[in-house]
Amino acid sequence: MNAQAPTPRQRPLTLGILAADIDTAVALRLVAGIIDEARLRGARTVFLPGHPPAASAEFDRQFNLVFRLPDATAFDGLLVIGTTLQYHLNATQLDNFLATLPKVPTLCLGFASQVVPSVVNDNHGGFRALMSHLIEEHGCRRIAMIAGPAGQAEAEARLAAWRDACTDAGIEVDPDLLLQGNFTQASGRAAMSALLERGATVDAVVAANDDMALGAMACAVDHGLHVPQQLRFGGFDDILAAGRLGVGLTTINQSHYALARASVAQLIERIGGAEVTPLTRVPTRLVRRQSCGCGGFYARPETFAAQLDVRLAGMLEELAVAPEHEANYRAASLLVEQGLARALAEQDFQPLLAAVQTVARDVLAAEGHVYGLQALLVAAQRWLIEPRGLAPEAWAAVARWLQQAQIALAGLQDVAQQARHRLHSERALAFRDLLKTRIATFDLQKLLEHLSEALADLSLDTCCIALYSGEARISSLDDFDLPGEARLLYAFIGGRERPSLNGERFRTHDVLPADAWALAADSTSLIVYPVFHGAEHFGFIVFSVDPVAGGPWETIRDEVSSALKASLLVSELAAARDALRSDLAQARQGQRELADIAHRDELTGLLNRRGFLAEARLRADMLSADGLATAVIFADLDGLKPINDRHGHAAGDVAIRQAGEVLRRGFRSADLIGRIGGDEFVVLTANADPDALSAMRERIYRLFERASQDLPFPLACSLGYVVSPPGVPVSLEDLLARADSVLYEEKRRRKGAAWHTGV
Incomplete structure (x- = not known):
């Protein structure tokens, strides 16, 4: 029933x-x-x-x-x-x-x-507060504005606040002081450069967001201007970088939480x-830092201890710590203060380093990064060190300690990020391999038997797969209605499989049957993704939500979709053999389609990891037997996470597809090209010497630069390659491992080149 x-x-x-x-x-x-x-x-x-x-x-x-x-x-x-x-x-x-x-x-x-x-952040009120602070507290009268994209609601509200604040203060709105940006640091730099070329007299520069303000401030410093002595700056958003610079950016904090x-x-x-x-407008708050001329809290040494609470409160206000993290950051500030006091007393850096490392471990566990702690050390200079009135030699030692502490934090951050990236990649690859290895026959039941093991390894609480009654094909989204009924194909709730729910029918719009909802907590949070392959839409998959770590939701969706498509093809082939045993051509075509699905990446059309390894082993053995050199090239897409963070996951998919097209155009049709991970590609080619490969790498880099011209984000990759000489027995796994190591050397080289050139 x-x-x-x-x-x-x-x-x-x-x-x-x-x-x-x-x-x-x-x-x-x-x-x-x-x-x-x-x-x-x-x-x-x-x-x-x-x-x-x-x-x-x-x-x-x-x-x-x-x-x-x-x-x-x-x-x-x-x-x-x-x-x-x-x-x-x-x-x-x-x-x-x-x-x-x-x-x-x-x-x-x-x-x-x-x-x-609607509920929005108070963009107009927040920006008015920034303008009022500059006008009333610092006496600014000539305030330039770098506006955001025209027509974007938040940008327009902040631009209106700039005009209103000037008008209310009796300041003429000078069109020469209005410049246009697009919310990027590059546009802030360009606007500041244009303002300097105009030669206009300016007291301060404000921007519609922090990225543009930081870009403008960097441009001003590059032109020899002193901040805030000669020019003051303000932004909006209070991004992590706003408090991490040597000159902290005065800005407006808005809490998305x-x-x-x-x-x-x-x-x-x-x-x-x-x-x-x-x-409804949610209030924002002004965060005063050095860029507008607001300095730290100074106190005589004899009153230092008595004013500790005041100084810590000032630090937290400057850092604009979210309310839910204030207790943690206050405790961290106290620990850093204790480590600093002991380091000064013993004239030894180790107590401060030990305090910073202890705090870093807690912050990494809670937030996944140490950017807030890096900002805290910058603020500590003004709130915990300068008020002590140290002698020059003591001040020089503390300056070295702070620099060493920041270096230590950067190292901890890199190690943590590499560990998370490696763990995420290993889990994603293990999940793919587990499913694909164990359902080599494309038996849907085998997929479901082993899915629970993979989900438990990922520490996912809930995963349910529902199929519509019947099969749907998408022709037009405008005309398409979801089928009214679905059945539960698979239920994994509360960290374990619930086979008694399999086959349960329910109304599609209820997302899950009543019995499945009953097993979940009343305040549970789920996320729903469609299950489809090409134009065929099968149903949907439901996961529990982890807002801190996110989840491998789309990876699982991709694998389940491919497995469902494959199982349906198997069913169709079986029916065709039963009904038309003589029609061998149809069966062979179906088998070819099935094999292609198993070896092709859906997003790019390139070989997937399984398909590439299968074909590459055969090709490498043939090249070795023929006495030909074999080259393996690793390519890693640069900056995919910033593209996802700034432009969204759909833009990340575009970047991956475009990268696949660039590699397809850049290599010969006889070369094997595969996508073996989220942003990782690999190529196997023959008869390529190191000089030719070096020239090839630069040509590929240029192709990526050209492809970026038609995209709203930079598209680039790093390439590493190794060559196995002719006649030498080839181990494909060894070549892949060596090429991967060379790739990361190339990444470090390109990153270092970009740093030295100021890119």
């Missing part, structure tokens, strides 16, 4: 969260705030991460089918994360998208909608029948 869909009285409050680019750093902070507030109020959340709604590619349209999942009977309310969607849609398009959603209480986060209530919590609270109030205002 089919499970009955739970009624609103039988289940906890259910919120649907619609978003794009769910895996960026900003998005994960929003996710954390949404989950925390929902759990506090006893509500469960279902995240529905699509791709840009305006996208035309079939791959993107398939992902956007999750936007059709919520309906008025299964979801009590919808929260739309406009913060990320507005980077893909203009205001009219985003409002049109909101108008298509089910008629349930809906709220937009981060975008001021005209059709649903607080914004998310306020949005959930207001949505739940609206669900309960309360009237909510059309637009």
Whole structure:
């Protein structure tokens, strides 16, 4: 018997969260705030991460089918994360998208909608506070503005605040002091350079975000200007880099975590029948640092200990620590202060180093990085060291200690990042290999038998796979409705498999059958991805959400989709053999398609890891037997994480596809090219000597530079290669390992070259 869909009285409050680019750093902070507030109020959340709604590619349209999942009977309310969607849609398009959603209480986060209530950060008020500080506290009258992209809501609000603040202070709005940027450091540098060329008299420069402000400040310093003595600077966002520079950037702090919590609270109030205002602005706060002329807190040595609390409070305010981390950073500041005091007393760096290392371990475990601790050491110079009035020789020693501490932190950060990257890569590859090795016959049942082991190894709490009743093909997203019924193919809940739920039928819009929901906590948080291959849409896969670490959600989705497609092809082939045993050609064609699916990467069309290794071993043996040299080339896409963080996961997919096309064009048709990891490619070629390969590498680099010209982000890669001489027995694994080592040497060389040239 089919499970009955739970009624609103039988289940906890259910919120649907619609978003794009769910895996960026900003998005994960929003996710954390949404989950925390929902759990506090006893509500469960279902995240529905699509791709840009305006996208035309079939791959993107398939992902956007999750936007059709919520309906008025299964979801009590919808929260739309406009913060990320507005980077893909203009205001009219985003409002049109909101108008298509089910008629349930809906709220937009981060975008001021005209059709649903919205909660946004107070961009105008925050920027007014920055302007008022410069005008009233520092007497600035000639304040240049580097505006953000025209038409972008947040940029327009900050530009309006600049104009209003000038007008209210009786300052003429000089068009020569208004420059345009696009939220990047490069555009901030360009705007500052243009301002200097105009020769205008300027007291201060403000920018619509921190990246542009930091770029402008760097340009000013390059031109010999002293900050803040000759020129003051201010920004907006309070990004991590704002407090890490030698001259900290005065800026406006906006908490995405607080914004998310306020949005959930207001949505739940609206669900309960309360009237909510059309637009709620979450307050921001001014963070004063050195770039505007605000220095540290100074005290005479005899009052130093008595004013420790005041100084620590000043440090926390300057660092703009999020409220949920204030206790941790206060404890860290105290430990650093104790280590510094002991180091000064003993005239030895080791106590300070021990304190910094202890704090770093705790910060890395809690936040995954030490950027906040690096900023704390910069602030410590003004709040903990300068007030002591040290003698010159003692001050010189402390300056060396701080530099050594920052170097130690950078080393710890690199080690932690490498360990996480290696662990993530190893787990992702192990997951792929585990599934593909154990379902070589493309038996779906074997996939499900071994999936639990892989999920447990990834420490994933929940993973459920649901298939629609029947098969759906996508022709037009506008005309497509999800099938009304689905059945649970696989259930892994609470860290273990639940075979009793397999085969349970339920209403598609309920996401899971009632019995599966009953096993999850009332305040659980899930994320839903579509399961598809090409134009065929099978169902969806549901995971638990970890807002700190994210998750290998799309990796699992890709593997399950390929396995389902393969199993369906096997079924079709079996039916064809039973019905038309004489039609061998059809069966062979099906087998070729099946083999191609197993050996091809869906995103790029190149050989996948399994396909490349299989063909490369045969090719390497043949080349060795023929007495020909064999070369293996490793290519690693540079900067994929910044592309994902700034432009979203869809842009990362574009970067990977474009990289595959560049490599396909750059090598011969006879060469083997494969994508063996998220951003890793490998090529096997013959008759290539080291000089030819060196020239080839530079040509590939140029091809990547040309490809970047048509993209909104830089596209580049690093290449490492090794050559096995003719007639020497070849071990493919040895060549791959050596090429991988050479690749990282090349990365360090290119990074060092970029540093020396100031790139």
